[in-house]
Amino acid sequence: MNNSKFMDLLERILMPIAEKLNNNRYLTALRDGFLVALPLIIFGSIFVVIANFPFLDEMISEEAFAAYQEALNPASAATLSIMGLFVIIGIGYKLVEQSGGEGVYGGVVALAAFxxxxxxxxxxxxxxxxxxxIGAEGLFVGILTAFLAAELYRYFVKKDWTIKMPAGVPGAVSRSFSALIPVTMSLTVFLIIRILFSFTPFDTVQNFIYTVLQEPLTALGGGLPATIVAVLLIQLFWFFGLHGQILVNSVLDPIWYTLNNQNLDAFQAGEELPNIVTKQFIDTFIVGIGGSGMTLAVIVGIFLIGRSRQMKEVGRVSAPAGIFNVNEPIIFGLPIILNPLVLVPWLLAPVVVAVVVYFSMLTGMVPKPAGIIVPWTTPPLLSGFLATGSAWQGAAVQLVSMFIVxxxxxxxxxxxxxxxxxxxxQEEAAAAKD
Structure with a gap:
């Protein structure tokens, strides 16, 4: 099957699905909610890169570097670290606005419920x-909460459980009182949910989510099969709005760091390196090519393919951060979270790369990671070169990996x-008619 026929087949399968999904009010609200937060996410991403510029800590004194980071950290702490709040407000606002309601109350009731x-x-x-x-880790609970809170608010408003004010009352005051009962009823539901969870072993909704997700991870360790499972889980968690790296790394980091240190000891002693899968294998050759999902190659693809304004803008704003492995702008701007159209490449590409890199090291084509901890913001190619003990093959396999993605x-x-x-x-044509 040639490329043209393959593209036609893919379009016939995916375009009808895309059309239906594009008209789904929940997915539309989710997409628009992320776009509300996007400027703040980009701002925070820029300062994460500036505050953690590779090797800066080795160029200046420890005290100067600490002061430098302390001065810049509030930029990301007030945006990226609490991005969940902005997304929740955006989803609640857009979901209520779609039905012709007061979007601002949808936003605040979603936030308060969360x-x-x-x-x-x-x-x-x-x-x-x-x-x-209230950051990326809380997004999954936040998204579900925003959906439910906005729908409850809409339901109570539709039932006309509102306080009617006399005609002479100012509009702002009247709208505030009209929202009082729907807001109260909606938030009461969430208070009951919290109370009910307090009588369970989990205590909170958040503990329930993370306990259920993390328990299956404890059986994982080193080796290719475990690595594939770990990479798939990282990608899958991210797809549903959970910070996959934090969830998986919190369980597997002790194993990966142990394997990493074994390689470092062998490298310093001039002995054969015992392990392929280490902390640096994951961080440099999987995550370290633009962030989770190896999205630097996706940004390159956008520059080569993009005709739409949305894709071009997402590419432009994502590229500077992506070079330093900060990929929130592309994850939330494309978007990737809960976008069924990208699920296949999002899951498949890192797994294929993990297999290719593993066997290239197993066969000796590429040196194994030397146990050297390379700063996570080090750009690809340079990071691969350093992680393999200054071997050009480390950079070459990263370049091949980007091509695969x-x-x-x-x-x-x-x-x-x-x-x-x-x-x-279509929007331009409709605007021209107006």
Whole structure:
């Protein structure tokens, strides 16, 4: 089957699905909610790169580097670290706005519902909210909460359970009182959910989610089969809005670091390196090519393929951060989270790369990771060179990996770009008629 026939077949299968998904109000609200947060995510991503510029800690004193990071960290702490809040507000706002309601109340009721469910204890001190719970780690619970809260609010408004004010009352005051009962009823539901969970062994909704997800990870270790499972789980968690690296790394880091240290000891002693899969194998040759999902190659694909304004803009704003392995702009801007059109390449590409890199090291074509911890913001090619003890093959296999990811993503990017381009043309035609 030639490339043209393959693309036609893929379009016939995926385009009808894409059309239905594009008209799904929940997915539309989810996409628009992420776009609301995108400017803040990009701002935070830029300063993450600046604050963690590769090898800067070796160029200046430890005290100067600490002061430098302390000065810049609030930029990411106030945006990336709490991105879940912005996405939740955006989803609630857009979902209620779609039905002609007051979007702002959809946003605030979604936020308040999420905060009700969130544990308000930090290191055994009550009255605080863990930052991890309102960042990327809390997105899965946040998305579900925003959907449910907005729908409850819409339901109570539709039932006309509202307070009617006299005609002479200012509009802002009237709308505020109209929202009082729907907001109260909606948030009461979430308070009941929190109370019910407090009587379970999990205590909170968040603990329930993470316990259920993390327990299957404890059986994983080194080796290619375990690595494939770990990579798939990282990708799958990210697809559903959970920070896959944090979930998987929290369980497997002790194993990967142990294997890493064994290689470092052997490298320093001039002996044969015992392990292929190590912490640096994952960080440099999988995650370290643009971030989770190896999205730097996706950005390159966007530059080569993109005709739609949305794709071009996403590529432009994602590229600078992507070079330093910060990929939130592409994950939330494309978007990748809960986008069925990208599920296949999102899951497949890193697995194929993991297999290729593993066997290239097993056969001796590429040196095994030397146990050298390379800063995570080190750009690809340079990171591969350093991680293998200054071997050019380390950079070469990263370049091959990027090509593999690019080839796998190519047809799916073409279809997405076509969908966005046609939608933009329709919107321009409708605007011209008006």
């Amino acid at each position: 905060l009700i469910l969130t544990p308000q204890v930090v290191e055994d001190v009550s009255g605080g909210i863990p930052v991890t719970a 690019f080839v796998i993503w190519w047809p799916f990017l073409k279809i997405m770009d076509k969908q966005y381009y046609e939608t933009e043309k």
